[in-house]
Amino acid sequence: MKKKYVLVGTGGRAEFFYGALVRDFQETCELVAFCDANQTRLNYANKLLKDKYEVSEINTYTADRFDEMVETEKPDIVIVTSMDRTHHRYIIRAMELGCDVVTEKPMTVDAEKTQAIIDTIERTGQNVRVTFNYRYAPHNTKIRELIREGAIGQVNSVHFEWALDTQHGADYFRRWHRDKRNSGGLLVHKSTHHFDLVNFWLDTEPDVVYATGGLRFYGKENAEERGVTKFYERAHGSEYAKEDPFAIDLESNEHLKSMYLDAEKEDGYHRDQSVFGDGINIEDTLGVNVTYKNKAILTYSLNAYLPWEGYQIAFNGTEGRIEVRVREQSYINSGGNKSDEGKLSEKSIRVLPMFGESYEVEVEEKKGGHGGGDPELLNDLFGVPKEDEFKRAASHVDGAISILTGIAGNKSLATGQAVKVEDLVDLKRK
Incomplete structure (x- = not known):
């Protein structure tokens, strides 16, 4: 039925x-x-x-x-x-x-x-x-497999650097995401993907979180340093916006026009706000330290104004190291071809044993977004799920644990103190 x-x-x-x-x-x-x-x-x-x-x-x-x-x-x-x-x-x-x-x-x-x-x-x-479609991307599944099989022994530390470029990263500062009350900031809205991946890869949960960062590039307070002298609230109808490489033109994209510009008359929502305007209270530069229940540690950074899109990760274990470098196709949400979302332009997974020659790990990509991961997620949700040895389907507990790292990070940003994750929410697990 x-x-x-x-x-x-x-x-x-x-x-x-x-x-x-x-x-x-x-x-x-x-x-x-x-x-x-x-x-x-x-x-x-x-x-x-x-x-x-x-x-x-x-x-x-x-x-x-x-x-x-x-x-x-x-x-x-x-x-x-x-x-x-x-x-x-x-x-x-x-x-x-x-x-x-x-x-x-x-x-x-x-x-x-x-x-x-x-x-x-x-x-x-x-x-x-x-x-969590990132779990299903073949290279992310392969990382879980390598760690599970002990390719580098017990993982004790992870260094995870995420780069958002000036097309995709800037988009969070045009939209409703720019207000932390709407999105939880990038530590919750965006980094939940990344924190979930670490939980998934290491098969553990966060224990203590400390975060630092702020609004260092976007926002009106940084406009002068960026050389911005002509201000506008939103791009549509602004002559100044025509000179701004960060502006988007809703009128020129039929999809954006139909979904947002034509809908403004009902709710007043502007999809094309200036990234150097007022009202931005989320961070664009973030660093997080996490200690996990299995004693592993994570150093994580996110920057939303870089010249390329993707991430670099190093897993340090008792028997070696895994180095990962991924560059992704950048996009504007709702503004481009969704089939290109997460499309990889460069991907590298290298295992460096403590004793022995390093080697590159080949990963087979399939048709569809995120290297074929999106169709697998969608089939898990709406089709007939296949047996999955990697247990990529995410429950509400997985969803909670991933955002609690970011929520703890936000609390740490506000207080300057490290935050114990289990003090935030009772997950009611027996």
């Missing part, structure tokens, strides 16, 4: 899920309704269903009619791809109404909302899945 799905939040990330549902999983799934705070955006999602995927339009409900949607459509599963700070609201209410949930990462943005989700799962017995 087909499972019925509804989706709440039809912004930039939503099509990854609903497009797959109607294109690839019609035998196992039925998409029955969309929900969003903006009717124009709802109508555009329906237009994409009809014009791009050649399927019938579905019922739409505004956000204040979420309960009505669930009661009327009777879905088995609610997919949550709304603004991060609203995730908990829909996750909790969906479970209270008897539905399971698939949620985009991050599961939520702070400890209080995390606890509320955990408590609701305990109370209702419903299931929550968090969509």
